[in-house]
Amino acid sequence: MKKIKYLIYGFLSIMMISCGADFLEPLPESAISSVGYFQNDEEIETGVIGMYDAIQGVNSNNLDDNFSIQREYYLTEMRSDNTRTKSSEGEAAQFESYNVTASNGIVSNYYISFYEIIYRANLVLENLDAASEAKSPKFEGEAKFVRAYAYFNLVRLYGDIPLIDHLIGPLEKEIAFTRVPSSEIYDLIISDLKISIQNLDNSFKNRASKAAAQSLLAKVYLTLGTNYSEAQTLLESVITSGEFSLESNFKDVFYTENNDEVIFAIGYTSDLSSESQNISAEWLNSVGRTSGVNYVTADARLALDAKGGNRTEYSYRQDMAQPTQYQVVKYLPNGDSSLDIEPTSSNPELAGNDWIIIRYADVLLMHAEAILAGGQETSATAAINSFQKVRDRAGLTETVTTITKQDLLDERRVELAFENHRFFDLVRFGAAQEVLSAFSSMNDYSFSATDLLLPIPQREINLSNGIMQQNPGY
């Protein structure tokens, strides 16, 4: 009997030892794995940088890579009245003619890319416990800003979408594929951005900042059309912070990195395949891989000629190789000697031009929009001051006394042309259906109201096994 007692003790102790997680799941010593990686501030910061890396996207032409914002102009500018493909060929041309199919590779690449951004933000948020007390709120603020930014683009492009606010496993199909009402997505965006505003300061331009979160939240409120006075207050705190101002020369906004006008931009480094972009190389003739995309429409040229002031020459130019066609001048990778723009990289497909997401001119015009508050016109002094600053910089110095909704929409079009704002602006101003159906019938395209939302990628619907339903019209 005594021996049995010892045997039981012996077995018990062996069992206890063998059950230790260290023994069963040892951490690899010669390589890094995600489990157990985030142990201190330094390691969490690499996760934070990883989020911006996901927004930056991969500079490649392989559809299996996440292009992320490097192909955003297809879904925004080319789906508006601003730009089109040069040759009207292939799935790239589905956007301009409003014939997007659910199997369009660019649509699904963007969707996957942006959920990757959300995954990386959730990964940071879930490992905040390992961060120091001083750094933890900053990391949280950045991750929540990035998550809100990604959701805001997704919800505006695709409508109701799956809400994933924590790390999920491959078997959690219900969460991964259940489309929740967009109002719930907006609730998450708003609560995330409020925390970012609380936790962040304005020390970065290529990473999230307080001003970026304030501007983005203001745009969320303007999009929802519910909280104009809060939007106005947010924008006024960006304006009165005194940390941002308009560049006196419009060209410098795009060719001087991190200038005073930039509030949030995605950084790129030239001639490094891992850190560069091929956005603007594709906008040129025989420079990128395509035959030329994001070419300027006649409609956009008319608007710029009439209302652009000195912005026009730095917005579009004639394609010298094909004089009937016109190209975007913002973000040129290989320069333009006649406009005194230096090349930014030796290989235009490895361009280093930063991509600006929020800049001060946008904030000033949103300020006027917040004061307009969904009305048809305003003559409030604060609105006119902000509006006039943007016009003065463009050399349009005649005094403005009232601003109509149409004035504001037109001003946004020429100030922010080809910066992926136009489509969202049309929708937010409630003008998308009228403007785009007129544009469509003039160009023999086939716009209908359901084209204001992109299709949910067919591969997601297939993978969902019946959980996910397609948007109407697809």
Add this chain to the structure above:
Amino acid sequence: MKTIIYKLSILRSFKLMSVVLMISSLFACDYEYDLPETGSIADKTPPSANFTASQSDTDFLTYNFANLSNSATTFMWDFGDGNTSTELDATNTFPDEGTYTVTLTVSDNLGVTNSFSKEVTVVEPPVPAAITPVIGEADFEDGSEACGDGQDGRDCWRLSGASIHQISGSDGRGDTQAAKYPTSATNARQSYQGITVSPNTKYIFTAYYALREDGDYIRVSIIDGQLSNLDEFESATLLAQEKGEVNDGKGNYNALIIEFETGANGEISMLFDSENVSDAYIDDVSIVPVIEEEETEGE
């Protein structure tokens, strides 16, 4: 099937054969019933109608309809005002203001139909009128219950940390009551009131004051936001501040007029204080929005 069964039946008895034939004929009937056409399956995607409506900016009677129907090929709009359309996304101009039931009936190529109705209320969007704020006890008379039932002409003007003005019984405009400020060096007084106005709107403030000594003044501050204690005044954001400095003697009132513009916040307040060696008086405070000409869109 039938030929195989027939061959089998030769090897079996007639009895069995007749049974088999009976069964097979029953099956045959069933097949015929189930499969009217080869390869036909049930319609799993019947059309479903849906739409949203949005008012045009240029003409409030015109609405743009966004067709959100699924699996439909033909569309029939009935706008409830006698107008119809067969367009995909329709536009309709209603004859007048009112509530209309708009019905969209859709069908697919199998002739299956579905319809959806929605009420559209057509009204001219009101030009938002600026709020004219209500000022409690603007003339400092007793007997008003605007701010509690104390009926004291000072009840609306109190603020924590401030010493409320005195009341003069008959030195006001028209020999009525007025707010009275004794000498400020030893007996400083303040009068405060929070009001609600429209954001981003121009207003005109008017108050009347009387002074008895050169160099004295009454001062009013229009504050963006409202105070809960006088000590917050120092750090408050001001929309306007002005002094009344004309000394015409007791009972001779001068107007203190200020134009100011509100910001994002519709909750503002005003605070009177003074610097005076002799008595000073305030009466008849008003704040009204600036009326701008035009604003009448011919429709």
